[in-house]
Amino acid sequence: MTVLTDLTLTTAREGLRRKEFSAVELAEAHIAAVEAARPLNAFITETPEKALGEAYRSDEKLARGEGGPLEGLPIAIKDLFCVKDVLTTAGSHILDGFKPPYESTITSKLWQAGAVCLGKLNMDEFAMGSSNMTSYYGAVHNPWTRQGDNRPLVPGGSSGGSAAAVAARIALAATGTDTGGSIRQPAGFCGIVGVKPTYGRCSRWGVVAFASSLDQAGPMTRSVRDAALMLKIMCGHDPKDSTSAPMDVPDFEAALTGDVRGLRIGIPKEYRVDGMPAEIDALWQQGIDWLKSAGAVPVEISLPMTKYALPTYYIIAPAEASANLARYDGVRFGLRVPGDTLGEMYENTRAEGFGAEVKRRVLIGTYVLSAGYYDAYYLKAQRLRTLIARDFDAAFEKVDAILTPTAPSAAFALGEKMDDPLAMYLNDVFTVPVNLAGLPGMSVPAGLSADGLPLGLQVIGRAFDEATMLRVGGVLETAANFTARPKSDFGKGAA
Amino acid sequence: MSLDKATVARIATLARIKVPEADREAVGRELNKILDWVEQLSEIDTEGVAPMTSVEHLTLPMRTDAVTDGDRADEILRNAPGAAHGFFTVPKVVE
Numbered sequence: 001m002t003v004l005t006d007l008t009l010t011t012a013r014e015g016l017r018r019k020e021f022s023a024v025e026l027a028e029a030h031i032a033a034v035e036a037a038r039p040l041n042a043f044i045t046e047t048p049e050k051a052l053g054e055a056y057r058s059d060e061k062l063a064r065g066e067g068g069p070l071e072g073l074p075i076a077i078k079d080l081f082c083v084k085d086v087l088t089t090a091g092s093h094i095l096d097g098f099k100p101p102y103e104s105t106i107t108s109k110l111w112q113a114g115a116v117c118l119g120k121l122n123m124d125e126f127a128m129g130s131s132n133m134t135s136y137y138g139a140v141h142n143p144w145t146r147q148g149d150n151r152p153l154v155p156g157g158s159s160g161g162s163a164a165a166v167a168a169r170i171a172l173a174a175t176g177t178d179t180g181g182s183i184r185q186p187a188g189f190c191g192i193v194g195v196k197p198t199y200g201r202c203s204r205w206g207v208v209a210f211a212s213s214l215d216q217a218g219p220m221t222r223s224v225r226d227a228a229l230m231l232k233i234m235c236g237h238d239p240k241d242s243t244s245a246p247m248d249v250p251d252f253e254a255a256l257t258g259d260v261r262g263l264r265i266g267i268p269k270e271y272r273v274d275g276m277p278a279e280i281d282a283l284w285q286q287g288i289d290w291l292k293s294a295g296a297v298p299v300e301i302s303l304p305m306t307k308y309a310l311p312t313y314y315i316i317a318p319a320e321a322s323a324n325l326a327r328y329d330g331v332r333f334g335l336r337v338p339g340d341t342l343g344e345m346y347e348n349t350r351a352e353g354f355g356a357e358v359k360r361r362v363l364i365g366t367y368v369l370s371a372g373y374y375d376a377y378y379l380k381a382q383r384l385r386t387l388i389a390r391d392f393d394a395a396f397e398k399v400d401a402i403l404t405p406t407a408p409s410a411a412f413a414l415g416e417k418m419d420d421p422l423a424m425y426l427n428d429v430f431t432v433p434v435n436l437a438g439l440p441g442m443s444v445p446a447g448l449s450a451d452g453l454p455l456g457l458q459v460i461g462r463a464f465d466e467a468t469m470l471r472v473g474g475v476l477e478t479a480a481n482f483t484a485r486p487k488s489d490f491g492k493g494a495a
Numbered sequence: 496m497s498l499d500k501a502t503v504a505r506i507a508t509l510a511r512i513k514v515p516e517a518d519r520e521a522v523g524r525e526l527n528k529i530l531d532w533v534e535q536l537s538e539i540d541t542e543g544v545a546p547m548t549s550v551e552h553l554t555l556p557m558r559t560d561a562v563t564d565g566d567r568a569d570e571i572l573r574n575a576p577g578a579a580h581g582f583f584t585v586p587k588v589v590e
Contacts, residue, residue: 101570199550213549242555311533322510329511331583336576342588343511351513359512363522364529366510367498380536382546387539389547421525422532438550463550 004029005169006491009073009226012172016062016072023062023072027055027116030074033170033490034118040141040488042155042165044079045087046119054116061114069233071114076171078162079120080127081107081217082206086117090208091125091135091158094353095334104206105238106175106217113233118171122161125355126325127182127210130427132160133418134357142190142411143168143486147452153411156186156427162220163190169491173221173230177207179214180313181407181431184443187220188406188456191445191482193473194220195227196431198464199438200245203238211320212243214313214435224444224474228252231466247464255467256474261295263472266399270306271430273408280405280455283447287403287457290479291472299399303391308384309433310425315368315381316436321358322365328353360421389437396462401472404430406443406456430458440466444473445482454484498523498530 004026007015015021031048051074058072082088082100089095103111111117124134131154132140140160142153144167155164159176163186166174176183178196187194195218202217209215219230235249267288272281288298330336330349337352339345354362368377395402407427417423434441440463443456457476461469485491498506500519503526507514514522568581577584 098574101567101573200553239556239558243549243551245551245553246556305539308536308539311536314529315533315536326511330576331585332571333574334576339586342586344513345586346511347508347513350511354512360525360529362510362512363503363506363514364526366506367502367526367530370506370509377533379546380541381533382548383541383544384536384539385547386544387541389550421529436550 003491005033007172008223009070009172009221009229010223012073023055023058023116024052026072027051027074030118030170030172037168037170037488037490040143040164040168041138042122042140042161042168042170043076043119044089044091044122044137044161047086047117050086051116051118058114058116068112068114069229070110072116073114073172074116074118075110076118076121076162076165076174077107078123078159078175078177080123080177080208081175082208083107083117083120086120088120088208089137090127091123091137092353092355092358093136093335094328094349098333100206102206105203105240106207106234109233109236110175121165121174124158124160125358126208126321127158127177127179128321128357128361129157130181130185130424131417132157133414134355136355139414140164141414143488144190144411144453145487149451152414153453154189154414156189156411158182159186159220163187163192163194166190166192166220166222167486168488173219173226175217175234176220177215177217178435179210179317180435181428183218183220184431184441184456184458185407185427187443189411189454191454191484191486192220192222193224193227193442193444193477194218195231195442195466196434196440197231197235197466198440200243201235201464201466203241203244205238205240209324211317212324213320214317224470224477225253225256227442228256228470245464250467252467252470255471257471258475258478260291260472260475263296263401263468264299264399265291265296265472266301266395266402267298268301268303268306268395268402268404270303271404273429276408279449280408283455283457284403284405287446287476290476291403294475294479301395301399301402303395303433305384305388305391306433309388309436310429312381312384312388313432313436314425315377316385318361318365319369319378320365322362322369325358325362357421385436388433392437392439400462401468402460404458404460406430406458410449410453410455434460439463440469442469442473444476444480446476446480447482448484498526
């Protein structure tokens, strides 16, 4: 018998079309899995009634031979996307009780396509973190644990709830957002596929802003084909986001031909960083060999500014965050902590409403934008960003895609790296340059570490060439044949 | 460049985040660690390099200057911690 929570978007879509099960049955199976998986703390808000209502309507549409490309498929939404009348927290205390009176463009498109909403997923506060440890709603547990070691591990972040939910098979897919690696690193840590599209592909309207020149939404799924399917629905021009690109969206599923013969794959030598575990280096080499035997041509490339990407990012992202987060003032929505004056009310609200990492970044951002320091820090970082983007421009004259590891380590234990923000920032060393250059990047599960944890490979594409990137990702997926399952696995059917 | 307690107090005020006197030194130390680390950017000569404000080479689109939405005061005020007579309320600002 088919275990409904073990399907993918594409196989569940087929099952619904062939009437092997109903959308309500599919939703019920996932709602039960969401409940059973509560110890993972992947959800901030569960919306089972909403899911059942939508599934019922999907069944009606399917019975009439209607329905969109995601009709009746249960997915979950990172709690950074506004969903009308559903609590939206961004993982922060300061958005207590906020129920947006409007719907984000991305979620509108997903519901329009027929997707069913299981709820809102846990995340690092305002997407600032690489472990999901900064959430006001508590840590998320990675469904994977090390062999012979039951200590809980982080799912990565900031889209940690999204990655955990998809890996544990409690949602068929999830949305994520990626400002410096927040889709790709958790996808890598949890053994799923995560795609960050080109900047401008997906509308940011209705997505709580962190760093507006870097933020992009994307799909998190259990197969490359699912990612292609969901990405096509999420992309597209939106007049409500002035940075949304007025470009046609190709059929990404059609790009998955499996044919990478003759494609030139860049291997950046600067990504062999000091102290990177040998097994990650070995997996990277394995990836190169897989693509080579599929007919692609590996080419060594140089991205000389790589080592400056993280410090550049940690000026630009906090600067933009300090401006974006100015809106949380205790007046229009969320938490208010009283004070004798208006100024005191602002200061008290923000002191109590923001967690430690968010405060740290807002203060750094305020400092680097302040009079006397703007040129030395912010302007300097913007100039470095130009040089980092030029590195990629030069590389893409010689290659069609770039292959790197997703992260310099596998998932780490809850609480590790918490005393040193800089150690935490290093998680994103391979993903941050992609955001600074605005390029598409994806993580594909490619193997297991010696202690049994998933490791991902990253494919980076040319701007607006997600199609080639996905094609390369698809070939890696086939070659890797990643069939390992996490310990917390709700795709095995009812106990 | 290094953050002392007075600078921490100044940026905390600019950021409208209360940082109690007792915490300022520790916060300064923490922020200094990050600032020392980003200092490595000075190794690169960026003279004459244009600062990047956006990865897109598009000009921002123009639209008709017309009202396209509005008249939703009730919906907007529903999320406010304090509202009265169709307005947001704040602590008294004028004596």
